[in-house]
Amino acid sequence: MSIPLLDLKAQYLAIKEEIDQAVLGVLDSSKFIFGPEMKTFEEEIAAYCGTKHAVAVGNGTDALVIALKACGIGPGDEVITSPFTFFASAESIAQVGATPVFVEIDPQTLNMDVAKLEAKITAKTKGIIPVHIFGQMADMDPILGLAQKYNLKVIEDAAQAIGAEYKGHKAGSMGDAGTFSFFPTKNLGGYGDGGMIVTNDDALAEEARVLRFHGCKTKYYHDEIGYNSRLDELQAAILRVKLRYIDEWNQGRAHKAAVYDQLLAPLAAEGKVILPYQEAELKHVFHLYVLRTAEREKLMAALTAKGIANAIYYPVPLHLQKAFADLGYQVGDFPLAEEACTQALAIPCYPELTDSQLHEIAQVILEVLG
């Protein structure tokens, strides 16, 4: 019996009636773009995150690009982010013509190391994109403190962290803007692409709305160059159903993670594996359960042989990506991020994973690394 990294079919079957009804409702209305589902979903996400505004867009990458642009960031500006994340966190910075600047990660949380952040700030720095990697928020208080001191914009890349919390604040709600992705495998995933920007800033929200629609306030009157980036009604209707379950699902993920933690604790105590680190005052939503081991290849082979899906997040840190070669970074610039890329492995961790599957996976790990 094989175990996938994520079981979207099981999730669909559990809520099939509601999803089917929502989809059929959209087909029946035959309103597909910029309709009532998107508008209501925006209101529901804003309420969920505790922000004044939510602006739906086509995907999580566009959410970052449009948020950066709405913050007035462009050519000549520098934006600091983590090298240990999905490419889009930095690609978006380059897309608006600005320069990504990387900062080393914290070896425990794998989020940006705030102690090393200030040294990266120059006269050109205009913003910071903290990435809440794998579902645990970056250390926002010091980041916001530095942003205030140097007058920088903060855009939270919360693509992996919807529902996560930092001292009671929801992911996305603490910076000038927060961005989400509704890519199917995210904790709140659509059946296609989708994204969202949340903010408390009226002007930023208004500018994001103009940018997502061809720089247009009045149809066919274009005030600036914008984008074509929208969340369609089918996705919005599906996501509205799934939003009702997100807390339950996030709790389910955290519960599976806690069981792994317990079962693998003896290995961790022997230093044979590093388990995900959880900050006490933070709520982690475990987009991925990522462990680290020096014997990753051996572990991958054993898991794969048993039909247990596993995946490397991420094989190459962003400062060493070919696309960023002209930024001039070299091997050794961020040793901790580079080491994480050689050791990190995600194993199945989703609400529908059964206890017996979870124990089977843990058993393989204990045997291989023990």
Ligand SMILES: *Cc1c(COP(=O)(O)O)cnc(C)c1O
């Ligand atoms: C998924 C993801 C994105 C991009 O979202 P898309 O919807 O795929 O464009 C950005 N940042 C992070 C950290 C992500 O995981």
